[in-house]
Amino acid sequence: MVKVSLQIDSFQEAFEVLSKSFTISQMINNFLQLLKTNFLPFDIYLFHRTSSDSEWTGIGEGIEKGNHDLSFLNKTSRQIDFFENNKYDVSVVLPLSDSSWLGILLKQKPDGTEFSDIDKITLLIFLQVFDSAHKAFLNQKKEKELIFELNEKIFQLNNLIDTGIELSKYEKRDVLFELALERISSLTNSSSALVKILNIKNNELVQQYTFPVGFSPEKIVNSPHKAEYSFNHFNFTYHFILSEKETRSGTTSFNELDEMLLSAVCRQVQVVIENEYLQQQNLEKEKMEKELNLAAAIQQKILPKELPSIEGYEIAGTNIPSKEVGGDYYDCIKLGDNRYALIIADVAGKGISAALLVNTLNAALYSYLEFNLPLTEMADKLNKLIFNSSPPDKYITFFIAVLNAKSGELDVVNAGHNPILLLRSDGTLEKIEAGGVGLGMLDFGLPFPGQKFMMNKGDKLFLYTDGIPEAMNEKEEDYSEERMINFFINHSKLPANEFIDLLVKDVKLFTGQTEQSDDITLLEILRK
Amino acid sequence: MSAEFNLISELYDKVLVLKTEGYINNTGGEKIAGEFSKYSGIEKVILDLEKSKVVNSIGISYLIEVIEKLSQINGKMVFTNLDPAIEKTFKIMGIFQFAEKAGSVDEALK
Numbered sequence: 001m002v003k004v005s006l007q008i009d010s011f012q013e014a015f016e017v018l019s020k021s022f023t024i025s026q027m028i029n030n031f032l033q034l035l036k037t038n039f040l041p042f043d044i045y046l047f048h049r050t051s052s053d054s055e056w057t058g059i060g061e062g063i064e065k066g067n068h069d070l071s072f073l074n075k076t077s078r079q080i081d082f083f084e085n086n087k088y089d090v091s092v093v094l095p096l097s098d099s100s101w102l103g104i105l106l107k108q109k110p111d112g113t114e115f116s117d118i119d120k121i122t123l124l125i126f127l128q129v130f131d132s133a134h135k136a137f138l139n140q141k142k143e144k145e146l147i148f149e150l151n152e153k154i155f156q157l158n159n160l161i162d163t164g165i166e167l168s169k170y171e172k173r174d175v176l177f178e179l180a181l182e183r184i185s186s187l188t189n190s191s192s193a194l195v196k197i198l199n200i201k202n203n204e205l206v207q208q209y210t211f212p213v214g215f216s217p218e219k220i221v222n223s224p225h226k227a228e229y230s231f232n233h234f235n236f237t238y239h240f241i242l243s244e245k246e247t248r249s250g251t252t253s254f255n256e257l258d259e260m261l262l263s264a265v266c267r268q269v270q271v272v273i274e275n276e277y278l279q280q281q282n283l284e285k286e287k288m289e290k291e292l293n294l295a296a297a298i299q300q301k302i303l304p305k306e307l308p309s310i311e312g313y314e315i316a317g318t319n320i321p322s323k324e325v326g327g328d329y330y331d332c333i334k335l336g337d338n339r340y341a342l343i344i345a346d347v348a349g350k351g352i353s354a355a356l357l358v359n360t361l362n363a364a365l366y367s368y369l370e371f372n373l374p375l376t377e378m379a380d381k382l383n384k385l386i387f388n389s390s391p392p393d394k395y396i397t398f399f400i401a402v403l404n405a406k407s408g409e410l411d412v413v414n415a416g417h418n419p420i421l422l423l424r425s426d427g428t429l430e431k432i433e434a435g436g437v438g439l440g441m442l443d444f445g446l447p448f449p450g451q452k453f454m455m456n457k458g459d460k461l462f463l464y465t466d467g468i469p470e471a472m473n474e475k476e477e478d479y480s481e482e483r484m485i486n487f488f489i490n491h492s493k494l495p496a497n498e499f500i501d502l503l504v505k506d507v508k509l510f511t512g513q514t515e516q517s518d519d520i521t522l523l524e525i526l527r528k
Numbered sequence: 529m530s531a532e533f534n535l536i537s538e539l540y541d542k543v544l545v546l547k548t549e550g551y552i553n554n555t556g557g558e559k560i561a562g563e564f565s566k567y568s569g570i571e572k573v574i575l576d577l578e579k580s581k582v583v584n585s586i587g588i589s590y591l592i593e594v595i596e597k598l599s600q601i602n603g604k605m606v607f608t609n610l611d612p613a614i615e616k617t618f619k620i621m622g623i624f625q626f627a628e629k630a631g632s633v634d635e636a637l638k
Contacts, residue, residue, distance in 0.1 A: 022596065147622070148592075152585045155620045162613070182582045186617075189584045191553060211582075212551050214531035246554040246586045 010038075011129050018133030019140065024048070027137055028059045028102065031130050038122060039106065041113045042089065047073060047103035052095075056103055073103040080127070082120065089115045094127060097135050156187050156261065163187075164268045168275075174209065176272060181211035184242065184265045188227070188258040191244035191251065194220040198237040206236065219243070227254035229266045233273050240266050288351075295325040295355035302362045307332045310340055310405050310525075316496035317523035320467075320504065326519035327354030327396070328465045329361065333369060338405045341369055344417065344463040344523055345398040348438070357390055361398070361439070375400060375413040379436065379448035383415070386440030395438040399463060401453075408455040408527060413448050415439050418466055421485065423492055425458025429485065460496075460526045462488055467520035471507050479510050496524045535559045542571040545633055549579035556580070557590025564594050571603040574636040578609035588621055595626045604628060606636040 014034050021027035025048075032046045045068055047056040056070055072081075072091040081091045090106035106123075108115065163183040170176045181193040192215045197207045210217055220226075223243035230239045242262055244251040254262075299321060307315050310332075317330050327347025332340055345361060347354040364385050368378045379398070386396055397417040401410045414420065416438030419431035436448035455461065469481040487506055491499050500522050507520065533550040544567060546560055564573060573594060595605045605627040607618065618624060630636035 020600065022593070148585070148589065151621045155585070155617055158616070158620055162616070185551070185553075186582050186584045189553070189586050191555075210531075212531045216531075246584065248554070248586060248589060 011125055014126065015129050015133050015136075018130060019136040021137060024098075024100070024134075024137070025059070027134065031126075032060050035104070035106075035123075035126065038126065039119065041109050042115070043107045043109060045105040045107075047105075049101045049103070051099050052076065052101065056101075068105060070103075072105060080124070082115065090123065092123075092127065094131065096131070098138055102130070159183060159187055160261065160264055163265055167268050167272050170272070171276065176269065177209040178211065178213065180240075180265055180269050181209060184240070184262055185211050187261045187265070188242055188254060189246045190227075190242040190254075190258075191246055192220050192223075193243065194241045196239045196241070198239060200232055200235050200237050203237075225251055225253050227258050227262050229259075229262050231266060231270045233270060234277060238266070238269070238273075291352045292323070292325050295350075295352040296321055298352070298355040298359055299325060299328075302329065302358055304331050308334050308340065310403075311338075312405060312528055313403075314496040314526040314528060315524070316500045317463075318500050318504065318521070320516070320520040322350075322467070322516045322518050322520075324350045324517075325352075325355060326350050326465075326467065327358050328467065328519035328521040329358045330463065330465075330521050330523045331362075331365075332523070332525075333366070335369060335372075335402065340403045340405060341365075342401045342403060342461070342463065342523060342525060343399065344420075344465060344521060345396050345439075346417065346465045346519075346521075347394065347396050349394055353391075353394065357386065357394055357396065357440075360389055361386065361396055374450070375402060375411050376448050376450045379413045379415055379439070383439045383441075383448065384443060387443040390440050395441040397434075397438045399432075401461070401463075403455065403525070408459075410453040410455055410461070412451045412453060414451075415448050416441065418464060418469070418481075421460075421462040421464075421488060422453060422455075423460045423462065423488065425456065427489070427492075429489065455525075455527045457527050460488075460492060460524060463523040465519060465521040467516075467518040468503070468507055468522070470518060471511050471520070472514055472517060473511050474514050479507055483510075496526050499524055533559060535563060537563050539567065540637065542569055543574065543637065544570045544572070545574045545576065545637075547576040547578070547633075552577075552580050552583040552587035552591075554584075554586045554590075556583075557587035561590040561594055564597070570598070571601065572636075573598060573603070573605045574608060574630075574633055575605060576608045576633050577611065577614060581611045581613070583614050583617060585621075588617070588623070591623065591627075592621075595623070599626055606630050608633050608636050 017030055018027050021030055028046055028048055032044065035044045045063060046059040048059055049056045056073060058064065069087055072088055073093050075093040078095055079093045083089055088105045088107050092104035094102040096102060166179060167176060170179065177195050181195060184190070185193045193211045194217050195209050196205060198204065199206055208217055210220065220241055220243040225244050227242040228240065230237055240262060242254060245254045245258060303319050307317055315332060319328055319330060327349060329345040331343045335341055343365065347357045361382065364382055368381060398415040399417040399420055401412045403410055412432055414432055414434045415436045416434050419433050422430040422432060424430065432451065435451060436446060468484050469479055471479040487503055491502060494502065503522065504520065533556040536547040538545040544564065546563060548556065548560070550556060560575070564570065598605055607627060607629045609632065610629055615629070
């Protein structure tokens, strides 16, 4: 009894040592050492099997399973046998709470003492200690696993939130994709990950990124365990692939949570890409608006603020620019000797380039008019200038008439512009058709033939750009040249400024809520 | 970050300095735990993560295993040059209850 009481402390210590083992195998090894220490006169052999159907495995160094008679362990329930004059002195079969089994064979050394009653009690207590320590070990292991799993879920949630915030900070695409792949690999325990950016039209690979950087994309694509997610944006498909979910014992398939985490990170990437695209669109829109404002400013600076008054004539004109700013131009320039140049022009195209070309035309026109060049020669020079200073798709339809206010004589050149209308006092309408192509269209030396007309009392000359006949309503119908001419004829008795105002109103009435797509420019002169 | 995980090991008496490069996943964690188990009597492991920016929970489980083994002999693990993302992960996983962190290997060696 003294021996047992002395061992009480060591039982407690044994429990602590055993229950703090890292693995079952370490625990059994520790138990073997404890038994050897406490039963010095005996040879002790320990065996373990994972289930009642599996083979016994010897524990400890130097133990050979074949050297032992395992039939002593052939039991189906807990059993402790003590023998006399047998191959072994003690055999123990102990089922454990994880369905595994512990087997012990104990044999007296040649010079050893007998297995006493005290030894029997000590062994029974040690077996109880082992059983309790084993249960405590399993509980602790389960507790640790639960805590680890809980922490892992918190980590995943936290990582997902952080990833969303961090992804939105990156403007550089390579950093964005690398970070997304790093985070999703970490979240799902993937060995590696890939994002392929494909052209949506032909499925051709545009770019790809892997995690870890430099890892073979082919290995990821050909992996047996994959999780995938794709989204399309603009002209590209973004295809994410995770490869090989890791466990402590190898790799496995991805589960539903992994798929959810992958789609969550990919959608965050998609939002970043879409936001970036929208931001870019806004910047372009802002840039375009600035350009249009500049174009409008240039145009408004060139257009006449007020037309000169011509004795014996009434003159009125207007320009209503469209939102995109077309390249319409009109003017009435006093030349001296009671002569006036009436001009209307329309640059093909819109925006700042059209406005700049109008600026060029305006500057050149003033310059050439000073030299009093014949109109045909001036048109030829303007054609060369516009041809050389503009891209191939830019040209100007141009009409100029030099009016001798005293005689009413009109010198006219129409370079590709709409027919100009001359309404005689008797109601006869004459159309001054184009005598040449638009300025800057061709440079083959084609002539710009001039024409001469007389403006008599009561005659009206009406200059316009295609913004009127081509003005469109909600049904996509044109205002039409026919309607415009009828309006011109039917309102021939009106003063020039009233006619201009009324025609503009009629066009607006026709187009309704439809946005004005082109500049509207009008100029009317009436000989009183 | 390299496609392969690399580990440099330096031993100073009973202090093992492990410098990692790459993803601390199953492979990385296994290498760290394996390197630690090569030596006996180690009282301090300094794990320098300057060249590791990503870790997963399998890698962390190996680190916890080393930390537990060290704590059995009153030893400790010290992490150095931690990336903020990894540091946050370790904090959430409760690693710093049983391990320490230092700014550099020299600081951890003191």
